[in-house]
Amino acid sequence: MSDPRGKVAPLYPIQYDALLRRALREDLGRAGDLTTDAIVPVDAVATAHLVARADGRIAGLDVAATVFHMLDPRLRFAPRVGDGTDVRAGALLAEVGGPARPLLSGERVALNLLGRLSGIATATREIVAAVSPYPARVVCTRKTTPGLRALEKYAVRAGGGRNHRFGLDDAVLIKDNHLAIAGGVREAVERVRRTVGHMAKIEVEVDRLDQLQAALDLEVDAVLLDNMPLDVLRSAVDLARGRAITEASGGIRPDTAAAVAATGVDLLSVGWITHSAPALDVALDVTV
């Protein structure tokens, strides 16, 4: 039996319980679970297996456990693997047991979250695996589902990726629109330095080598090399080596990631793992 302790630092339930509460209310509606209430006796008990229906990396078991517990504290949730684990189709992820009604009524919300987060972890792991011959790391973006950012970034970590900014407020990222309004890299960086705190790093998005040179001369912490052809990207990485962290972005997918990583870039920024990762198929099978 695999180790049920997750390989990634867990979130505190207070970081996501309001979302779960909304999700349960969204599914129960005003009338509750018409079908289960009519069919399942109030004192019926049941046990169920939470299983993967496809290969993938798991994320969201604590979240699923909290969903069931929120509906009925008497439901027991015994994980068989931990978040961050790779499983094969058919793998038992957890056993859930107790009153049958809340077990059935909470199923969809738990599965929706577990499937989505595991989908993100699986997609992240796929990119991470693709670039494993290279030192590059995989990072996520702010292209997340509204309201689920903390959970989706957690799933990225469970997939072996690292997190970029969590929002507009935890680091400076000067993008093309900022450069257009400021009138250039120098003016933009100087304006930032006039007001920003000492704990905020500064990254500049560039798509040309002259912009990159300007950013490096200003000693920014990192440069985002956006949508560069591979040869230009390679030149950019060479130019920046030892002077700034380099990050590549622009339509990176599992089949293109290795070539980007081969340029020697430090980081691959991948929006796809959060905005377009397919859900992992997970199911709850009542065993009694």
Add this chain to the structure above:
Amino acid sequence: MSDPRGKVAPLYPIQYDALLRRALREDLGRAGDLTTDAIVPVDAVATAHLVARADGRIAGLDVAATVFHMLDPRLRFAPRVGDGTDVRAGALLAEVGGPARPLLSGERVALNLLGRLSGIATATREIVAAVSPYPARVVCTRKTTPGLRALEKYAVRAGGGRNHRFGLDDAVLIKDNHLAIAGGVREAVERVRRTVGHMAKIEVEVDRLDQLQAALDLEVDAVLLDNMPLDVLRSAVDLARGRAITEASGGIRPDTAAAVAATGVDLLSVGWITHSAPALDVALDVTV
């Protein structure tokens, strides 16, 4: 210029404004947009083009407009197409103009929503197109993102699909777990009829023809034919014709949908369009 009025009944903002508020606060965090606040003067104005970067069907323009308006009521949002419209890569979706700071600070939240909803509409349209030679309709499931069900089901409508249940409370769907606990189709349906109101339809999920026969004998409104091989599905549809609405489910994708529809089934139930549809690539380009 295309007609900016949507082809699908719009939601009231009160149905989604709390979600948008959470999304904006999630992205602004506690410190706000460090980069924009430092670089863009408080009185700067700008205009921007909201454009599609890929072919697709659009859903979420009202939502995007509300995002910008919520951040600053002075921002003008002029749609150039309506929800439910098919566009080509490069199409102008809307013009946004006004104070430059909120235009940049609201960009990501607006795009995340518009991209996700348009992705769902696009995926739905793809399935709808695949089954267009047949009378079958495409319906969605409860496999939606927690907290976004109303919006995602709206996007399905914008894609040409119809909605199945919005939650556990607006119709009866007797699934395999219910049958296992009740001990059979007859017992389950009879229990439901003892308590449920006259406006709730009753559907039974079956995966064998004898179950189907039992359900039809009980005169249920609809049958969910789950994961049946095509030939079995065809027999099931023949058996049920004129007696109950038939709905097929189980891993339906654009490349398999037509064969399912060819069985003569009334409805295709497709989870993929909400749980795994890739986002449509949309962007905001500041033009000044």
Add this chain to the structure above:
Amino acid sequence: MSDPRGKVAPLYPIQYDALLRRALREDLGRAGDLTTDAIVPVDAVATAHLVARADGRIAGLDVAATVFHMLDPRLRFAPRVGDGTDVRAGALLAEVGGPARPLLSGERVALNLLGRLSGIATATREIVAAVSPYPARVVCTRKTTPGLRALEKYAVRAGGGRNHRFGLDDAVLIKDNHLAIAGGVREAVERVRRTVGHMAKIEVEVDRLDQLQAALDLEVDAVLLDNMPLDVLRSAVDLARGRAITEASGGIRPDTAAAVAATGVDLLSVGWITHSAPALDVALDVTV
């Protein structure tokens, strides 16, 4: 001693706990229970009897228990009857015991909810009893207290009634204003069929026999026969027999219900049981 297990499927606390929280904060205000805090020592304990002061049917005991538990998890709430039970004046409904302060501070909120819900159950039972010689069923309406719909519809079930729509979104009910705007029954029903999902039933409100005939010809699921004189209602029921569910509405009260039911109508729609039912008198008597 009667059976403390309710005769109606219980709600999950997550369906009403936010309301209870608001109710407790509403009563405690900012300063809390001035009187109890001043008079009752912090370590005082007490037990109390929750009793009915009038004959009636009980609904809301779980809700009352949750109120006390929310204020102080150490309070024990032992029900003596279950929701859906008929009691006589003086009947012991539950014993509550533990720390004296929260017992007194939570009393009013618990009683307000229990009294209101039991009032609705009692009123419903009264109508149900009045029509018991006939096959007609009693259903409620959307004329409920804002914010309490799930609880009030639960109380209707506890009273032996069934629920009509829980909101504008779980079935189609075409009313006179819709007909006026659409221009007639046919146009209205056809517009609905163009967009609505397969799990939503369609009911049409009619007040004349020609409208009824049009609705029946369109094979709607149900007809709402509004404010018809008894002889017209009888004709309508005859006309619709076997073709649609018939529902009568319009000022139905305990003294008029039997005559309506005697027409053979399937359902009596009664707003009075939720918008105007007097509260059942319940009290909490400290016994120590």
Add this chain to the structure above:
Amino acid sequence: MSDPRGKVAPLYPIQYDALLRRALREDLGRAGDLTTDAIVPVDAVATAHLVARADGRIAGLDVAATVFHMLDPRLRFAPRVGDGTDVRAGALLAEVGGPARPLLSGERVALNLLGRLSGIATATREIVAAVSPYPARVVCTRKTTPGLRALEKYAVRAGGGRNHRFGLDDAVLIKDNHLAIAGGVREAVERVRRTVGHMAKIEVEVDRLDQLQAALDLEVDAVLLDNMPLDVLRSAVDLARGRAITEASGGIRPDTAAAVAATGVDLLSVGWITHSAPALDVALDVTV
């Protein structure tokens, strides 16, 4: 035409808008107004008359206006009477006009609130009228609907009544349970005086004359004479005259109020006007 300005100080919308938002979301559910969305074109406009269907006193017109405005700010709401006005069945209360969809979708929530609040105002006025030959004033209790206390106490004022405590925290009311725990009137009052602020009045509930005497000797501000027979009540009022405000309580209804007031008591405390007042029948008629 009557004066549309209310006869009672209006509430600020911020005091009730969260309730209205919840009420609208409760009625719209996740899918919105299926019927109206299907039948009414998005650009249809309509006007409607808000009318009373029974004699009564009106309360809640601002609230109804806010409901419509919250759904669509383009809806115009023109009141024809003001809160606190007596109207006859058939009276025009307000005209509402603008986009037809939100007019129909908001109807039920607006009517539910207006009907309930007007029902309370009407019941209050009835008691006030019954005691008009006497100087006694009518006051309400904390027996209000959870979550609606501010609105229901407003309706009491619109009905000509006055408000008692709004919660446990804005005055001291020593009840029988407090006396039991404290061991007597003297001990209870002294404990209160040791901690309570100078702006909180002190009232004691008594049901015997010796308790009343003790309370008067302690110079409390008011005495609540609970469930006293009329002759005892008369003695109590005589005893307390000039020494404390006297308040009678216990099952007061329109037909018993005058006899209670005839005892000379200062105040009649009436729970019935909030916990059991029938709703006033109000309707919205689309005039096209």
Add this chain to the structure above:
Amino acid sequence: MSDPRGKVAPLYPIQYDALLRRALREDLGRAGDLTTDAIVPVDAVATAHLVARADGRIAGLDVAATVFHMLDPRLRFAPRVGDGTDVRAGALLAEVGGPARPLLSGERVALNLLGRLSGIATATREIVAAVSPYPARVVCTRKTTPGLRALEKYAVRAGGGRNHRFGLDDAVLIKDNHLAIAGGVREAVERVRRTVGHMAKIEVEVDRLDQLQAALDLEVDAVLLDNMPLDVLRSAVDLARGRAITEASGGIRPDTAAAVAATGVDLLSVGWITHSAPALDVALDVTV
């Protein structure tokens, strides 16, 4: 060891838990405690001492306990003193033990609340001590931190003060602006008496003796003598003796309080104890 039971009636957690939840989310942000998550193993346990770093009076220990419990219910919080106790620098206030991660992640929120509330209690005690030779009592104002009024007024009680109004709605306080608009003391008081309930006391703010005389003639409950020189204040107190409660306000600080109290005034109203009290320095030392 001192008695850990507080000397002031505790609040119910439901009165402040929403604030604590917001505070924890505010500090954890979207990404959580980056430092602790990276450094502290998920199964590490620790114990810590909560200590005072300065002399003061303690308030907020229940609140601090709830913070830790909210983050992780396994954390044990053992108070060593109770709210309302005076401690010296170095005093042990509580021991906290259990999982190390939430212990560290909750530290700042717990300390911020405990430090602020103890600061208010300490400042209040300082004023109370200064006026101890006189019968005058110390009361607080509505000059509190938005959102923390219930907690800050609790801290005032822990410091030995009493509470004035908790808001605009629990008593009448006629201030200079009201007098200006009403046109005089008589007109203002009469307008109030026409509408306000019998449980609301009436206080009038005056700054001249003729205003005071008018208020006394109208038999108001209390007079707020604002910013009067000491000799005028003394005359005012003499004038009002036996006729109304007298309350002095205006820039009262520890060094000026005694002189004000020496005038014989009943109450000193002190905004400084809530709007400007420095926090008490408290710390959490992990003992491993």
Add this chain to the structure above:
Amino acid sequence: MSDPRGKVAPLYPIQYDALLRRALREDLGRAGDLTTDAIVPVDAVATAHLVARADGRIAGLDVAATVFHMLDPRLRFAPRVGDGTDVRAGALLAEVGGPARPLLSGERVALNLLGRLSGIATATREIVAAVSPYPARVVCTRKTTPGLRALEKYAVRAGGGRNHRFGLDDAVLIKDNHLAIAGGVREAVERVRRTVGHMAKIEVEVDRLDQLQAALDLEVDAVLLDNMPLDVLRSAVDLARGRAITEASGGIRPDTAAAVAATGVDLLSVGWITHSAPALDVALDVTV
């Protein structure tokens, strides 16, 4: 007349409007403004001057404006200075005009926020002025009021200070408790580097020079020199020069700040400006 445009980037109202809504409801309670409602006619209008009663730096004018606007959109708020401006006692800060009732009812909430934020800005400016002969910058801490962090950090910026971390999640700060659990500086920093994203800076709190040396050898971004005597601090600054940002902390007040800054340290971390700054005295004087 001074320039009414603020000298600091304004927040978006969506960042603080929920707090303001809570604050207004906290002050209005359930019954609203008893005094104003009784005395001020519903159609009375008034204008008022918002004035400073002491010298200070202003922060919070937008917030105050939003308070009034939230209560009644018809109230006009015309600022006369901008946030970040120094004013003298008596200075006119803004004119507010419109309906008299909401002007009076919103006064206290607006003043409480403006007074607190201006108090923080004033305290910050005082420290900034004290260190002006030196290059050191003043930064704030996480010792803020629960729920007000975004506003209080804004006030620090208005006072001329810079912001440190906004929460546990936007940078790494390794403190003494982390070092104790990790077993040393090296182990702690290495653990952090294994998981944290590339945009998060790393700071280590040290109180001894050997710890400092270890941190510098690990090339951390910044070192927090906690509670060091001035001579040790000077050595630490010399040691770290050019290798890490240096930040001093520990009981810094206006009278000790200059000596700390004279050591050459880059940053002074001052908790006092948020946890103990006295409010600035501001008032609203009705002029009509």
